Every structure is written in structure tokens, then in C-alpha cells.
Amino acid sequence: MSASIRLKSLTRDFDVSKPWLNRVIERLPRATLRAVDDVSLEIPENSVYALVGESGSGKSTIGRIVAGLVPASSGVVEVNGIDIVSTGAEQAAEARRNLQMIFQDPYASLNPRWKVRDIIAEPVAIRGVATDGLAERLLEQVGLSAADAGKFPHEFSGGQRQRICIARALASHPRIIICDEPTSALDVSVQSQVLNLMSDLREEMGLTYLFISHDLTVVQHMADRIGVLYLGALVEEAPRDRLFAEPKHPYTQMLFAAAPRMDAFGREVEPPKGEIPDAINPPPGCHYHPRCPLATDLCRSVVPETRRIGATRVRCHHAE
Amino acid sequence: MQDRPTETLPPSEPSRLARAWDSDLAWSFRHTPVAMVSAAVVVILVLSAVFAPLIAPHDPFDPGSLNLMNGFTPPGRPNAFTQDMFLLGTDDQGRDVLSTILYGMRISLFVGFSAVLLALVIGVILGLLAGYLGGWVEALIMRVADIQLTFPAILVAMLIFGVAKGITPPAYRDQMAIWVLILAIGLSDWVQFARVVRGATLVEKRRDYVQAARLIGRKPFSIMLRHILPNVLNPVLVIATISLALAIIAEATLSFLGVGAPPTKPSLGTLIRIGQGFMFSGEWWILLFPALTLLALALSINLLGDWLRDALNPRLR
Numbered sequence: 001m002s003a004s005i006r007l008k009s010l011t012r013d014f015d016v017s018k019p020w021l022n023r024v025i026e027r028l029p030r031a032t033l034r035a036v037d038d039v040s041l042e043i044p045e046n047s048v049y050a051l052v053g054e055s056g057s058g059k060s061t062i063g064r065i066v067a068g069l070v071p072a073s074s075g076v077v078e079v080n081g082i083d084i085v086s087t088g089a090e091q092a093a094e095a096r097r098n099l100q101m102i103f104q105d106p107y108a109s110l111n112p113r114w115k116v117r118d119i120i121a122e123p124v125a126i127r128g129v130a131t132d133g134l135a136e137r138l139l140e141q142v143g144l145s146a147a148d149a150g151k152f153p154h155e156f157s158g159g160q161r162q163r164i165c166i167a168r169a170l171a172s173h174p175r176i177i178i179c180d181e182p183t184s185a186l187d188v189s190v191q192s193q194v195l196n197l198m199s200d201l202r203e204e205m206g207l208t209y210l211f212i213s214h215d216l217t218v219v220q221h222m223a224d225r226i227g228v229l230y231l232g233a234l235v236e237e238a239p240r241d242r243l244f245a246e247p248k249h250p251y252t253q254m255l256f257a258a259a260p261r262m263d264a265f266g267r268e269v270e271p272p273k274g275e276i277p278d279a280i281n282p283p284p285g286c287h288y289h290p291r292c293p294l295a296t297d298l299c300r301s302v303v304p305e306t307r308r309i310g311a312t313r314v315r316c317h318h319a320e
Numbered sequence: 321m322q323d324r325p326t327e328t329l330p331p332s333e334p335s336r337l338a339r340a341w342d343s344d345l346a347w348s349f350r351h352t353p354v355a356m357v358s359a360a361v362v363v364i365l366v367l368s369a370v371f372a373p374l375i376a377p378h379d380p381f382d383p384g385s386l387n388l389m390n391g392f393t394p395p396g397r398p399n400a401f402t403q404d405m406f407l408l409g410t411d412d413q414g415r416d417v418l419s420t421i422l423y424g425m426r427i428s429l430f431v432g433f434s435a436v437l438l439a440l441v442i443g444v445i446l447g448l449l450a451g452y453l454g455g456w457v458e459a460l461i462m463r464v465a466d467i468q469l470t471f472p473a474i475l476v477a478m479l480i481f482g483v484a485k486g487i488t489p490p491a492y493r494d495q496m497a498i499w500v501l502i503l504a505i506g507l508s509d510w511v512q513f514a515r516v517v518r519g520a521t522l523v524e525k526r527r528d529y530v531q532a533a534r535l536i537g538r539k540p541f542s543i544m545l546r547h548i549l550p551n552v553l554n555p556v557l558v559i560a561t562i563s564l565a566l567a568i569i570a571e572a573t574l575s576f577l578g579v580g581a582p583p584t585k586p587s588l589g590t591l592i593r594i595g596q597g598f599m600f601s602g603e604w605w606i607l608l609f610p611a612l613t614l615l616a617l618a619l620s621i622n623l624l625g626d627w628l629r630d631a632l633n634p635r636l637r
Contacts, residue, residue, distance in 0.1 A: 071533050096408050101535055109528035113550035119529075123536040172536070 004208040005066060005178050012036040012061055016280060033279050037232035040075040046064035048209040050223035052216065058232035063178045066210060067101050068092060097313045100169035102292045104181040106161035110153040116164055117149035121170040138167035159190035176281060177207045183218060195221060218258045221243060228252050231279055231287045236300055238312040248312050248319040250292050294318045326548035348631040349472050350436045355627035358620035365617050369429050372422035378413040379424055390414035409605040411594065417605060421613050422593055427587040432568040438506030440560055443513020448544045451521025464513040466578055475575055481579055494582045501580050505570050509563055520552035554632045561625035565618040572614055588614045
């Protein structure tokens with residue numbers, strides 16, 4: 001099985017400096033924010049890889065870099081074996097032909113002035129291919145009716161809109177779909193419908209998903225392999241069952257402890273300690289040490305390397 | 321895939337007219353008396369200007385039909401010498417004031433519409449480019465706009481008017497005056513279109529439907545035209561309406577100052593300038609009726625623009 005997506009030491013810095021005039025007057029240095037910090041991962045074909053983490057952990061940025069919407073600062077992003085960072089624009093566009101994306105906010109991801117038919121057919125129409133009946137067929141495939149093609153997006157609910165987004169993503173027969181929190185804006189009852197639809201479509205069409213989410217129950221339902229991000233760095237990565245059975249990194253353990261659970265109602269939970277630190281001035285050593293119960297002097301001074309323990313990759317001095 | 325028989329009937333879509341009648345905008349219109357009254361005034365004035373040759377009792381620009389004896393006839397009373405009646409009276413040369421107003425309004429409206437159209441096209445294009453491309457393109461366009469804003473629009477228009485007049489041969493000056501007016505007012509008015517469109521573009525370009533279009537490889541100009549432009553048109557429509565009133569007033573101001581429409585092709589502003597010469601000698605109607613027409617036109621267009629702004633702004637609903 002070959003890898004659909006392969007990231008090697010992917011890094012992305014954002015310039016968050018104040019305007020040059022302020023810097024001169026207030027004598028401030030340039031400031032950068034490392035949104036993605038040396039992330040390496042592989043997503044095999046026909047599998048679901050989930051990225052989880054708190055807000056600001058860089059998971060959406062990784063998705064957008066893979067989609068080519070945000071450039072990488074350094075590193076390698078291979079889509080179907082082609083590095084989209086170093087090749088020319090045309091080859092990168094060619095590599096992304098079979099890559100699509102589903103966005104978080106179904107209210108912002110459909111052009112309100114376009115009819116559903118045109119929205120769904122756009123990825124195909126832009127290549128100059130005839131699109132007769134395409135939108136109607138896809139609408140039925142995602143559980144809407146062909147008659148909806150003549151309507152405008154405002155005539156649909158959030159869940160229906162997300163189905164339209166899925167139909168658009170499928171129109172160009174992609175092999176990879178990046179799902180950026182596709183259900184976090186939806187009601188819980190609608191969430192499961194949309195997730196089941198996505199699972200079914202994946203099996204039918206042999207798709208690969210890069211699934212970005214902060215919702216652990218959703219991830220447990222969907223993913224084959226899970227990567228946990230903290231401050232832009234991958235702190236732990238493991239097959240789903242492995243990760244849920246035996247989380248190695250203290251951050252992962254804290255996430256699991258904090259997540260609400262249906263099967264343990266009324267349990268006492270230690271609330272997560274502290275906040276994500278300032279990404280512009282991250283703490284030295286392991287970025288997690290201010291919140292970590294296991295932190296030692298080693299953690300406060302030395303950045304941990306990624307280590308392999310069984311099927312798990314973990315970035316912690318103390319994990320075993 | 322294509323050989324499957326397509327039996328799906330085209331979904332029944334209500335006609336454009338029915339959808340327009342059902343729209344929120346039409347509902348708001350039907351429930352705002354001010355909007356309906358001002359729309360009616362605008363429609364009546366515009367129609368009477370367009371059909372001026374048919375409804376005007378006289379042709380004020382045909383010297384053969386003028387009788388100097390008819391000069392200074394008061395409104396609604398027969399002339400002392402010729403017994404001719406004029407609804408709104410006549411000016412010093414015996415021209416029917418009603419007819420000159422109808423013809424003058426044609427010129428005022430034509431200049432107003434054309435100038436706003438020019439300003440709109442320039443402003444929307446530059447605003448889209450500045451908002452979507454950002455960087456030095458944005459800096460350049462918006463600094464030029466800022467600099468132009470530091471001068472009063474009428475001053476900019478007078479400057480352009482003066483330069484254009486200087487480079488046109490004297491023989492064509494009267495003919496060119498209207499076009500020069502349009503150019504001057506249009507170029508002095510693009511800034512607010514550009515600023516509003518840039519602002520709206522900055523909001524729209526961050527939305528995910530634009531990201532989705534980028535993802536499939538749509539080119540920037542295509543995204544601006546097909547995706548962003550339709551979504552920034554609401555504020556443009558509002559500004560265009562209010563700009564139309566301002567452009568008509570700007571044209572009247574320039575003509576009043578004597579640098580606009582020539583007396584051979586008088587606009588409302590020219591008529592007011594002619595009329596104010598007789599204000600203190602008792603022939604008030606020569607000034608009053610063109611001025612009232614200008615007031616009614618500008619005021620109702622403005623009220624319409626105000627209503628449109630409220631009706632199209634989702635935050636005020």
C-alpha cells in the first residue's frame with residue numbers, strides 16, 4: 001500500500017509582527033508564530049488519518065497546506081508521490097486534481113449567489129468538461145433530491161449544506177478528501193448522519209481522508225490512525241485502538257480524561273490544567289511541561305525527540 | 321454513466337418575476353411608504369425626462385418657435401401681449417419654463433447616470449483588485465484614493481473639467497461639454513465605490529467558498545468576477561443610488577458655477593444659474609421651478625437609497 005499523503009518535517013511560520021512603523025517606534029523585533037512545527041506523517045491509501053488537538057494546535061493549517069491553500073515554510077508535502085512544495089505550480093495543481101476539501105462552516109463554504117447545481121459542478125466545469133446531470137446524480141448519492149439542484153444554498157439546513165459540500169467534493173472523482181472539522185458546526189443528531197455518509201462513500205469509492213477534528217468521539221468513530229497535535233507539533237501518533245487503549249503522552253491522557261463520556265456518567269474528572277501557552281514565545285524544552293504532571297528538569301530544558309514504542313510514535317521523555 | 325436515460329424532469333422553478341415579488345426586498349418595499357412615494361416621484365421624473373420631446377408643450381431649443389414678446393410671462397396667466405398661456409411661465413427669451421425643465425432634466429439625468437456608471441466601473445474594478453490581491457496593488461490603489469479624498473470632489477471635478485476644456489478645440493467645446501462633465505464627475509466619485517468594494521472583498525475572500533474555488537484551480541481574476549463580485553454588489557447598489565443624487569447635484573453645481581452644461585444645452589443647474597439673475601427683479605418662477613425639480617429629484621433618489629441601505633443590511637433587519 002503506497003502513501004497518499006506524506007509529510008516530512010513540515011513547518012509553517014506566520015509573520016505576526018506589527019507594521020514596520022510600529023516596530024521602528026516601539027523598538028519591537030519581528031515576531032513569528034510557528035503554527036506547524038516539524039510534522040512528519042504518512043497517510044496510506046484508502047485509510048482515514050485523524051488529526052486532533054485543541055484550537056490553535058495547527059491542525060487546520062496542516063490541512064490547508066496539504067490542500068495548497070497556504071504555502072509551507074519548509075519541509076516536504078507529497079500528494080500521490082509529488083512534492084507540492086518544491087515542484088512548479090502546474091505540477092502541484094496536477095497533483096491536487098484528485099484532492100478535495102470539506103470545510104467546517106457549511107454556511108460560508110457555499111457561494112450564496114450560486115445555484116446548488118453550479119456549485120456542485122464547479123470543480124468539473126472548470127476543466128471544461130460537460131456536467132449535464134452530474135449535480136442531480138451526486139445530490140441523490142449524498143441523500144438529497146435531484147430537484148434541489150435548482151435551489152440556492154440559503155434554502156437548506158446546516159446538515160443539508162454539508163451534504164452539498166460533500167457532493168461538490170466528490171464531483172471531480174478525487175482520491176483524497178481533506179475534512180476540516182466537517183461536523184463540528186452541526187447538531188449532534190445530524191453529525192452522525194453526515195459521518196455515516198462519509199464512511200459509506202469512503203468504502204464505496206476507496207477514498208483517503210485526512211480528518212481534522214477536536215472531537216474524540218467523532219475521531220474514534222472514523223479514524224484508522226490518529227495524530228495528536230500540541231502547539232503545532234505531533235506529540236503522539238498511533239493506530240486508533242492502540243491510542244484509545246493506551247495513550248502514552250501525558251497530553252493525550254489529559255485529552256481523554258477531559259472528554260465527556262457516555263459510559264461513565266457522573267465520574268469525577270480533573271479539569272485540564274492551564275491553557276495552551278503563547279505560540280509566539282513557546283516555553284523552552286518540551287512545550288507541554290508547564291501543564292504536565294510528570295515534568296522534570298529534563299523536560300524544562302531539552303526538546304524531546306520522537307520515539308517509537310511499539311506501533312506508537314510519541315514525543316515525550318517519560319513515555320514508556 | 322452518460323448512457324443512463326435521464327428521466328428526471330427539470331424541477332419546477334418559479335418565474336423570475338414571481339421570485340422577485342416574493343423576495344425580502346420587495347416585501348420591505350411594499351411596507352415602506354417613503355420608499356414607495358420616492359420611487360414613484362423618481363419614476364415620474366425619469367419618464368417625463370425620457371419622453372420630454374413628446375410631452376413638452378414647446379421645443380425650447382428651436383429658436384424659430386420662440387417669441388420674444390412672450391418673455392417673462394408669469395405662470396398660469398396669459399401673456400399681456402400675445403395672450404399665450406404657460407403653465408410654469410417663461411424666461412427672459414420667451415422659452416417655456418416647463419419645457420426647459422423637462423429638457424434640462426434629461427441632461428441632468430444623463431450626466432448623472434453616466435457619471436455614476438463610470439465611477440462604479442472604475443471603483444468596483446479597483447476595489448476588487450485591491451481587496452483580493454492585497455500587497456502593493458492594494459497600497460497603491462488605496463493611497464491614490466486617500467489622496468483624492470483629501471480634495472473636495474467638486475474641486476477634483478473642476479480640475480478635470482478645466483484640463484479637458486483646455487485640450488478640446490474651441491469648435492467642439494459645447495458639444496464635448498456634456499462628456500467632459502461625465503468624465504469629471506465620474507473620476508471624482510470612484511473612491512467610495514473602491515473603498516466599499518475593497519472592504520467587502522476582504523470579508524468575502526476569507527470565506528470558505530473562495531477557498532474551495534482556489535482549491536480547484538480557479539484563477540484569481542475568475543474568482544473575483546464569478547465568486548466575489550456577486551457577493552459585494554449589495555453595498556455597491558446602495559452607494560450607486562446615493563451617488564446618483566450626489567452626481568446630479570454635482571452637475572448642477574458645476575453648471576451653476578458656469579463650468580458645466582452650456583446655455584445652448586441647459587441642465588437643471590444651468591437653468592438655476594439663469595434664473596437666479598431674475599430672482600430680485602420679481603420673476604421668481606424662472607429660478608423656483610428648476611430648483612424645486614432638482615430638489616424633488618435629488619431628495620427622492622436619496623430617500624430611495626436610504627431605504628435600500630436599510631433593506632439590504634441584514635444587521636438592521
